Amino acid sequence: MSTATTIPTSQRNSASWLSRLGPIGTLLSSTKARIGLTIVMVFVLAAIFAQWVAPGDPKKFVGAINKPPSAEYILGTNPQGKDVFRQLVWGGRLSLIIGFGSAFLMTTIAVVVGMIAGYYRGWIDDVLNFIMNLFLVIPALPLLVLLSAYLKPGTATIVFALAITGWAFNGRIVRAQTMSLREKDFVAAAVVSGEPGLKIIFVHILPNMVNIIVGGFIGAVIYGIMASTGLAFLGLASTQDVTWGTNLFWAQNGGALMIGAWWAFLPSGLAVALVAFGLALTNYGMDEITNPRLQAESMLRRVAGDLFARSVRATPVVPRTHEPTA
Amino acid sequence: MPYLVRRLGFYLAALAVAITINFFLPRLLPGDPAATILGTSAGKLTQDDLQRVRDALGLSDAPLIEQYGTYLVRLTQGDFGVSYTYFPAPVTRVISNGLIWTLLLGGISLIFSFILGNLIGVIGSWRRGGVVDTVFPPLLIFIGSFPAFFLALGLLYAFGVQLDWLPISHAYDTKLSQGFNLTFIGSVAQHMVLPAGTSILLGMGGWALGMRNVMVSVLAEDYVTMAEAKGLKQLRIMFRYAARNALLPGVTGLGVAIGSILSGQILIETVFSYPGLGFLLIYAVNGRDYPLMQGLFMMITIGILAANFMVDILYTWLDPRVRAA
Numbered sequence: 001m002s003t004a005t006t007i008p009t010s011q012r013n014s015a016s017w018l019s020r021l022g023p024i025g026t027l028l029s030s031t032k033a034r035i036g037l038t039i040v041m042v043f044v045l046a047a048i049f050a051q052w053v054a055p056g057d058p059k060k061f062v063g064a065i066n067k068p069p070s071a072e073y074i075l076g077t078n079p080q081g082k083d084v085f086r087q088l089v090w091g092g093r094l095s096l097i098i099g100f101g102s103a104f105l106m107t108t109i110a111v112v113v114g115m116i117a118g119y120y121r122g123w124i125d126d127v128l129n130f131i132m133n134l135f136l137v138i139p140a141l142p143l144l145v146l147l148s149a150y151l152k153p154g155t156a157t158i159v160f161a162l163a164i165t166g167w168a169f170n171g172r173i174v175r176a177q178t179m180s181l182r183e184k185d186f187v188a189a190a191v192v193s194g195e196p197g198l199k200i201i202f203v204h205i206l207p208n209m210v211n212i213i214v215g216g217f218i219g220a221v222i223y224g225i226m227a228s229t230g231l232a233f234l235g236l237a238s239t240q241d242v243t244w245g246t247n248l249f250w251a252q253n254g255g256a257l258m259i260g261a262w263w264a265f266l267p268s269g270l271a272v273a274l275v276a277f278g279l280a281l282t283n284y285g286m287d288e289i290t291n292p293r294l295q296a297e298s299m300l301r302r303v304a305g306d307l308f309a310r311s312v313r314a315t316p317v318v319p320r321t322h323e324p325t326a
Numbered sequence: 327m328p329y330l331v332r333r334l335g336f337y338l339a340a341l342a343v344a345i346t347i348n349f350f351l352p353r354l355l356p357g358d359p360a361a362t363i364l365g366t367s368a369g370k371l372t373q374d375d376l377q378r379v380r381d382a383l384g385l386s387d388a389p390l391i392e393q394y395g396t397y398l399v400r401l402t403q404g405d406f407g408v409s410y411t412y413f414p415a416p417v418t419r420v421i422s423n424g425l426i427w428t429l430l431l432g433g434i435s436l437i438f439s440f441i442l443g444n445l446i447g448v449i450g451s452w453r454r455g456g457v458v459d460t461v462f463p464p465l466l467i468f469i470g471s472f473p474a475f476f477l478a479l480g481l482l483y484a485f486g487v488q489l490d491w492l493p494i495s496h497a498y499d500t501k502l503s504q505g506f507n508l509t510f511i512g513s514v515a516q517h518m519v520l521p522a523g524t525s526i527l528l529g530m531g532g533w534a535l536g537m538r539n540v541m542v543s544v545l546a547e548d549y550v551t552m553a554e555a556k557g558l559k560q561l562r563i564m565f566r567y568a569a570r571n572a573l574l575p576g577v578t579g580l581g582v583a584i585g586s587i588l589s590g591q592i593l594i595e596t597v598f599s600y601p602g603l604g605f606l607l608i609y610a611v612n613g614r615d616y617p618l619m620q621g622l623f624m625m626i627t628i629g630i631l632a633a634n635f636m637v638d639i640l641y642t643w644l645d646p647r648v649r650a651a
Contacts, residue, residue, distance in 0.1 A: 136582065
C-alpha cells in the first residue's frame with residue numbers, strides 16, 4: 001500500500017513487509033481476510049495430514065454407540081459406533097476435495113465462456129449470454145437432485161453435477177468485466193498490432209481480472225461444499241464415502257438428535273459452517289482492498305478516529321495509486 | 327412493452343430447455359434406462375416392472391423425435407402420469423397439494439427476510455460503525471454459513487425438542503380438519519415458525535450486506551447532501567431519498583434469491599417434514615417415483631420462471647429507465 005503516509009509506523013512496516021508478497025500480501029493486509037484464511041487453512045491442513053491428526057480408519061466400528069466425548073474418543077462415537085473425531089477429519093478431506101475441485105471446474109467454465117462472450121460480442125455473445133441466463137434461472141438444487149437420482153452416485157458425479165449447475169453466476173460477472181476491459185487502450189493496442197482474439201483474451205485481459213476470478217472461485221468453493229453437503233445429507237451422495245455431509249446423514253439416520261447425542265452432529269456441521277464463514281470473510285476482505293470506497297472508509301476511520309468517521313455520511317474515494325498488474 | 331415481451335420470450339425458451347432436460351435425462355443413461363434405474367435399487371425385477379418404468383417415462387422403441395412429440399402433447403394436456411408412491415393419485419394432484427405449502431412458506435420467508443435484511447442494511451449504513459453496523463453483518467454472515475438443514479436441525483432441537491415450545495413437523499395439526507377457521511390458521515402459523523425462521527435467518531444476511539454496500543454509494547450522492555442541507559427529517563432522507571434508490575439492485579437480485587430460497591427450502595422442508603414441493607421431491611427420489619420427480623422438477627422450474635417474470639414486471643414499475651429502453 002503506497003498510500004500509507006498517515007498510517008502509524010508499526011502498521012506501515014507490516015504493510016510494506018506484506019506488499020513484498022505480491023497479491024497474496026495485499027490480501028493478507030486485510031484483517032478479515034487474515035482471519036478467514038487462517039480458519040480455512042486449519043481445516044485444509046487437518047485434511048491433508050489426516051493420517052497423523054486422526055490416525056485410524058474413519059469407517060471402522062470402534063465400540064459402543066453414542067458414547068459422549070471422553071479421553072478415549074475425543075468427540076465421542078456416533079449412532080453407528082464410529083469415532084466422530086476421525087470422521088470429522090477424514091470427512092473434511094473428501095468434502096474439501098469436492099468443494100475445491102468443483103470450484104475449479106466452475107471457474108474454468110465461467111472464465112472461458114464469460115470472457116469469450118464479453119470479448120466477441122455480437123451473435124457469439126447472444127448465444128453464450130442466453131446459455132448463462134438459462135443456467136441462472138433453472139433451479140440448481142432441484143436439478144442436482146434430479147441428476148443424482150439418475151446418475152450413479154460418486155465423487156466424480158457430484159463434482160460434475162455441481163460444476164454444471166453452478167458456473168453461470170460467475171460467468172456473468174466475468175462477462176461484464178471483460179466487456180468493460182475490452183474498451184481499454186491496451187486492448188486496442190493489441191488489436192492494432194494484429195494479435196489473435198484468443199491471445200488478447202487470455203494473455204492481456206485475463207491477468208487484469210484476477211481479483212474477480214479469485215473472488216468468484218472462493219464463492220464457488222462455498223457453493224460446492226454447501227450443495228454437496230446438502231445432497232449427502234439427503235442421502236443422494238454415495239453413503240459409503242466419508243464426507244461432512246454423509247456424517248450428518250448417518251447421524252440423522254441414527255436419530256442422534258432425538259436421543260440428545262449432539263456430539264455426533266455438531267462437529268461436521270460446524271466444520272462446514274466455519275469453512276464457509278472463513279471463505280466468505282476472505283472474500284469480504286478482498287472486496288475491501290479492491291473496492292476503493294470501502295478502502296477509503298477503513299482508512300478514514302483509522303486516520304480520523306471512530307467518532308469522526310461515524311458522523312461523515314459520504315465516503316470519499318481514494319484514488320488507486322498502485323498500478324494494476326498488466 | 328418490448329422489454330417485457332423479450333423477457334417473456336426468454337422464459338418460454340428456458341421452459342423449453344427445462345422440458346428437454348426432463349425428457350432427455352432418463353434417455354441419456356447407458357443401455358436400457360428402465361433397467362439402469364431399477365438396477366441400482368432392486369434385486370429381482372420382472373419384465374412387468376421394467377415395462378411400468380418405461381411407460382411412466384414415456385420410453386418406447388419409437389424414434390426419439392416421435393417420443394418427444396408424444397411427451398410434449400402429454401405435457402400440454404397437463405398429464406404427468408400417475409404417482410407410484412401416492413398411487414393412484416395423478417401427479418398433478420399431488421403437486422398441487424404441495425404447491426400451496428411451498429408458496430406459503432416461501433412467500434412468508436422471502437417477505438420477512440427481504441424487509442428485515444434491507445432494514446438492517448439501511449440502518450447500518452446510516453450509522454456506520456454503530457451497533458447495528460458492527461454486530462449484524464458478521465453475525466449474519468456466520469449464520470448464513472451454516473448449511474440450511476443444519477440450522478433447521480439446530481432450531482428443531484432447541485425449540486422443538488428441548489424447550490418443546492413449537493411443533494417440529496408437518497404444516498398443521500393433523501388432528502384438525504382443514505378449514506378457514508382460527509384454530510386451523512393458528513395451527514398453520516405455529517407450524518410455520520421454525521421452518522420460516524430458519525429460512526429468514528439464512529436469507530437476511532445477503533439482503534443486509536447488499537443493501538449496505540449500495541447505500542454507501544447512494545449516501546455519497548449530491549442529492550442526499552442536498553436533502554440534508556435543506557434540513558429534511560433524517561427518516562425521510564433515509565427511506566424516501568436514499569433507500570428507495572438503493573433498493574433497485576436488490577430487486578434485481580430478487581429473481582435469483584427466489585431460486586436460492588427454494589433450494590434451501592427443499593432441505594428445510596425435508597427436516598421439518600413440511601409437505602411442500604421440496605419435501606415431495608426428496609420423497610419421490612427416495613421412493614424412485616419417477617413420474618412425480620419429473621412433474622415436480624417441471625413445476626418448480628415453471629414456478630421460478632414465473633417468479634422471475636413477476637420480478638421483471640416489478641422492476642419496470644420501480645425503474646422508469648427500463649421502460650424507456
